Amino acid sequence: MAAATLNNRNLAKQLAAQEAVKLVKNNDIVGLGTGSTARFALMALAERLKEGLQIRGVPSSLATEAQAKALGIPLLPLGEVAQIDISIDGADEFNEELQLIKGGGGALFREKIVASLSKNRVVVVDSSKKVAQLGAFKVPVELVPVACRYVLDQFEALGGQAQLRYKNDALFITDNQNYIADVDFGLIANPEELAIQLNQIEGVLAHGLFIGLATKVIMATGEGLLVFEQSQKGS
Numbered sequence: 001m002a003a004a005t006l007n008n009r010n011l012a013k014q015l016a017a018q019e020a021v022k023l024v025k026n027n028d029i030v031g032l033g034t035g036s037t038a039r040f041a042l043m044a045l046a047e048r049l050k051e052g053l054q055i056r057g058v059p060s061s062l063a064t065e066a067q068a069k070a071l072g073i074p075l076l077p078l079g080e081v082a083q084i085d086i087s088i089d090g091a092d093e094f095n096e097e098l099q100l101i102k103g104g105g106g107a108l109f110r111e112k113i114v115a116s117l118s119k120n121r122v123v124v125v126d127s128s129k130k131v132a133q134l135g136a137f138k139v140p141v142e143l144v145p146v147a148c149r150y151v152l153d154q155f156e157a158l159g160g161q162a163q164l165r166y167k168n169d170a171l172f173i174t175d176n177q178n179y180i181a182d183v184d185f186g187l188i189a190n191p192e193e194l195a196i197q198l199n200q201i202e203g204v205l206a207h208g209l210f211i212g213l214a215t216k217v218i219m220a221t222g223e224g225l226l227v228f229e230q231s232q233k234g235s
């Protein structure tokens, strides 16, 4: 994509992604995130491959797999990888504890596996994603269809208002053949506690609260880059 055609927000996403890709080293196994910001990282990685960098990527969705293949990025299947050196992914919200909400693109389960396998988990965002408290963005939850009614009732019991996600007038189906519910819990006072509660619901495959799954957030603003790291307020 030519820089001249990018709006400010996309430029910020691209800047953050390019900065993250500088952290990739030769022979790394790289977790490839999903979404528009992660896609800029794929493009920056493809540029580095042309310069001689050797890596293998692990895609976090079928969409990312297709994009990476089109860019000539060598891939390993997620299910066969024991460890990932560095992953680069976007987020829908993050706070200063580097807790995230992810899953706007519906790839949260595989993104969580990629992040869990990764030694370095780098999140790339524009400044619209930074919040004081998580929860303005509804929490995406991937659920197994046969458990749908039960799971939606459990969200309600936890104080959440859930809506099943639709795309083009049909229920959104994930890469794993499941549904996504977008659950409004209001501003979330205790994300760790809610994450545990959601994990305990039978029929939930994964939820979009990513706790302890980011080591660094690279955020591009109009003024430049801000880097947030674990136990650090920003630099």
Ligand SMILES: O=C(CO)[C@H](O)[C@H](O)COP(=O)(O)O
Binding pocket: 033, 034, 035, 036, 037, 038, 089, 090, 091, 092, 101, 102, 103, 104, 105, 106, 107, 108, 111
């Ligand atoms: O979690 C995700 C997909 O499931 C994305 O990382 C998240 O939605 C951010 O997307 P974008 O970079 O397009 O704003």
